[in-house]
Amino acid sequence: MIDDLERAIEAMLFASDEALDARQVANRLGGEMTPGDVRAIIQTIAARHAGSGIELVERGGHWHFQTPADLAHLLRRERDDPRKLSRAAAEVLAIVAYHEPVSRAEIEAIRGVQTSKGTLDVLMEAEWVAPAGRREVPGRPLIYKTTDAFLQHFGLTSRKDLPGVDDLRAAGLLDPVDLAFEEAMGELDLVKDGEEA
Amino acid sequence: MIDDLERAIEAMLFASDEALDARQVANRLGGEMTPGDVRAIIQTIAARHAGSGIELVERGGHWHFQTPADLAHLLRRERDDPRKLSRAAAEVLAIVAYHEPVSRAEIEAIRGVQTSKGTLDVLMEAEWVAPAGRREVPGRPLIYKTTDAFLQHFGLTSRKDLPGVDDLRAAGLLDPVDLAFEEAMGELDLVKDGEEA
């Protein structure tokens, strides 16, 4: 059987919108208890909850209920939200990978288009790109490099595994899109034939 | 020593900003427990807190912690009752709760007056009353029911817990006038028959 005063103090600490100290609790009880008495009862309450899913904790003389830190994972549940990397982000990532360490201005010079700040942020959020210090040139721009997580995600042992430009060309990855299209249609050969005829 | 699962469920119910049902708790635990298992543990937690300054209560299948009513005088501070209901609104709320689902015309038939637009709005804004589809009669009128928030606010475990609902039903006072009238006339006829016999 829990004593009425103890119940009252417990309820007060539970319903309060801020942590309370012993004096505040004593005042709310009508001022017949000393803060010392209150403190003793609070200790009893805290002991009763110890080891449960509710804790009564003291912070600078003020008391409040909270849930134990080791259960935080139950209260804050993480869910995956898979997203496809945008074309622009893939380009920036590739430039960083091929040219690292590289500054944002250098990325833009290579891409030939302005790069929005969000694009690099996305790559850093994905943990594929990380800052790698500053380049010792006027303005000391931040430079970026790829990470181990990048290598891991793309199945690369090292950056040296990235195919060279010649390999890309051989794989057709350097062909202009419209040229590749005509090739697929087989018309190029015909032109040659026609000319020969 | 309180078991880990019990601690986890207790922390969840304590930390949640709304009442949780067994299914929600089971989902959050990772789906390895059935709602039935969870319910049993919740009962254990509720029993452990019984008689303390914090109670775990069930409202419409959802559970939440609250302070016991007998301590209201200590906790009630100079706050206005935020949910002061007009007499009309209180009457409409009672009619919806005891007759649900009920159409506006049925509410008006009982009260003998038109329900001003604001009255139902106030109850819906408080989230105590919600539309519950349409009645399949000519005109397909909207029908209304009470919500879990209604049960929670008024401290009702379920709709069966409505004050005096069994007596009212037994007395036929929840039946429509037409039905009650026919029954009353039937009894009258029986009495007459009896007299004639």
Next chain:
Amino acid sequence: MEELPLDFEVAPAAPEREDALQLSLESWEGPLDLLLALARNQKVDLKQISILALVEQYLSFISEARELKLEVAADYLVMAAWLAYLKSALLLPKDPLEDPSPDELALRLQLRLQRLAAMRDAAARLLARDRVGRDVFLRAKPEGLRDVRVRRWDASLYDLLSAYGQVKLRSEPVVHMVSRRPVVTLDAALHHLQRMLGVKLDWAELSDFLPVDYDGPLRRSAIASSFVAALELARQGRVELKQEGAFEPLYLKAAAMGQGA
């Protein structure tokens, strides 16, 4: 058209009457509410209530209000008229053929009053319960349960390499080459066809007139040009055309000289 006065006088407020009757009339929600209040004054169970006495009270209440020149809303007057009818019907000797009988009407009224009273009591009991925020309290600032969505970015090595390919391509100097398409002009087709018509004497299919070494798009172009050329020669009366039906092979023959021109 009459203009609305911009600055009209507001009618002076009616002097406050120290009249309980008026105040009461305003505080009721319609005739049924007033009837219930009067019924409760009888201080008996609604099941035992005297409907006749209730009707009397209601009618005298309304007539008093009207004597005091109070405004009585229409629905109160409608109810008064109906109750006056009920009263006379209840007092007159019973007519067994009357349907519904006044007793039945009285019973219905009684049932309605019982139901309204029941709900009014239920509302009072509901409001008297231990209510959240008034009698029982929840945690003021719960931590809350959160579902945090963690974005997982995805891209394949192919995406990466093809993106780089596009970047490299963009940065390379661009050279546009317009490829010459193989076509057979109408002039060439006319020339060729005329020449061939001199050689072939009998009916021959259009495709037989085409150079054998044309294939692919060039052949398609030659067919189109030769067809138009054939039509032109036919128009000039220099060739005869024959076809068995739609999409059947088209046959050509040089027109017999002398008959044509």
